[in-house]
Ligand SMILES: Nc1ncnc2c1ncn2[C@@H]1O[C@H](COP(=O)(O)OP(=O)(O)OP(=O)(O)O)[C@@H](O)[C@H]1O
């Protein structure tokens with residue numbers, strides 16, 4: 152199992168209120184699998200995704216990515232682990248505003264020890280693949296939303312991760328661009344990677360092999376979409 | 383892709399924030415270097431000014447000294463001339479000669495003529511130009527009038543000194559020199575022949591009016607006078623000229639003559655020459671006093687100048703001591719605030735860099751690289767600006783002073799060399815905390831919005 156989430160909970164405690172953002176959620180994503188988590192706004196999707204990505208330590212429960220619990224690692228090792236195993240795609244793209252498309256895509260190479268030339272060759276290949284060839288020297292502000300999300304997607308793929316975590320990646324895209332992106336995610340899964348997509352978008356859900364519904368931080372009911380699921 | 387490239391891209395992207403950082407470092411370094419240059423320029427100019435003033439004063443004093451010396455030489459020369467014109471001022475007479483008697487009736491006591499030779503052969507130093515004389519108030523029967531008859535011979539040389547140019551020509555036998563009154567009353571002129579007590583004399587010289595007994599005096603050869611008066615080998619007095627000696631002259635003269643000629647006494651005749659000499663001596667003394675005063679006042683002037691310059695330097699130093707740390711602190715705070723604002727602005731970017739796996743030290747390095755660029759650029763600009771400001775304000779631009787003097791002491795050079803490191807340290811320290819804060823920021827908070 153590439154991603155294994157086992158009974159994780161996360162509570163946000165403010166001075167006056169306590170929010171159980173994620174409450175005892177378990178979820179597995181195998182290699183080659185495209186899983187969508189669907190839920191209303193505030194249901195805890197982003198919280199769950201960050202915990203899965205080694206960016207937010209659960210209050211309880213365990214996470215394993217590629218057989219390794221990232222929260223057992225020291226911060227620097229965890230960062231490197233993320234760089235090697237996980238690609239992120241966000242609704243807000245989160246591109247570095249002053250770097251060109253090429254440099255943005257190359258940024259994850261900073262986190263791994265790999266010859267610059269190899270990273271560069273792969274970046275150019277991804278640019279080609281995602282149709283950004285004539286945009287590679289542009290800064291994000293000069294790109295369309297679709298181009299930005301494709302650039303973000305290319306960045307997520309630079310270090311050839313096993314797992315892609317996508318948080319509402321189509322939220323800022325029109326239909327065509329959304330379809331294109333979802334196509335790329337499907338391709339990644341088809342090629343043997345694991346995809347965990349969190350969204351409230353039904354069309355995005357339609358691309359997934361399996362959908363998990365999240366309601367108030369808890370999994371509501373398992374829905375089988377295409378392939379058989381293992382609970 | 384490197385962290386360095388990331389930092390440079392960011393600088394190019396947010397030029398204003400970078401520029402403000404550079405300006406604030408430039409200000410700090412310019413202030414430091416400017417103050418140092420100014421203080422050093424103060425010192426150089428002080429040294430220069432004092433040296434110029436010193437030279438001026440010295441040459442002025444030298445000129446004054448030269449003129450005093452010349453005045454002294456002129457005085458000496460003038461004294462000689464006046465002495466010659468107005469006669470002798472030391473009178474050596476026999477001890478038994480009563481002064482009242484002498485003043486009322488003229489010389490009465492006598493002493494041997496050999497005294498003058500004795501004096502001449504002595505090693506006397508306090509007097510000059512020995513002139514033996516006889517002097518009597520006598521009747522000039524041929525003209526039925528009284529005159530003072532003085533017999534003199536040529537000056538007796540003082541052996542150990544060699545003969546000086548005599549002040550008076552000898553009145554040779556058969557010749558007569560007459561005073562003004564006699565000359566006018568008897569209507570005499572040089573070359574006339576007169577008869578005095580049945581002896582014939584030729585007038586060899588007539589004196590101009592002197593307003594003294596000289597005007598009723600006739601001078602003839604000593605020997606003839608002695609015979610005429612029945613005073614063979616006797617004299618009434620020896621006239622002499624005192625030396626131009628310092629100190630209590632008359633007692634020195636008395637002591638010396640007393641030792642050589644015990645049977646004599648010495649009278650100092652008041653003479654106009656003496657008065658003039660005294661006046662001149664006084665003038666010389668005044669000139670010398672003026673010179674000393676000049677020396678003292680110029681010394682005081684130099685001291686005042688130096689004190690003034692020192693005061694100025696001190697004021698500048700105090701000003702710098704207050705201003706420089708203030709500006710340094712101000713810049714450090716500005717850089718800190720700029721860096722803090724920068725990290726806030728970059729929250730999203732830091733979050734994503736963390737998410738994609740950059741390590742804490744790499745994030746810190748991104749910020750410190752930027753701080754280094756700001757520090758070095760600000761440091762270099764600051765040196766240039768500060769040096770220029772110090773040079774202009776220090777008043778060196780107007781002077782033809784060698785700029786290398788500024789670096790002679792080495793402290794300015796040290797400051798300039800150290801300035802970029804200082805700038806680097808300031809920006810580094812001021813940026814350190816914001817960089818740490820940036821690296822500690824939880825990426826989850828930023829990324830959750832997606
Ligand atoms: N840092 C936080 N501090 C306090 N409460 C938080 C924090 N982050 C999220 N929450 C709360 O936790 C709950 C789950 O938030 P989360 O962002 O995971 O929801 P979501 O499903 O991603 O929503 P959306 O679809 O709007 O993105 C929400 O009620 C939210 O208000």
Ligand SMILES: [Mg+2]
Pocket residue numbers: 196197198318830831832
């Ligand atoms: Mg969300």
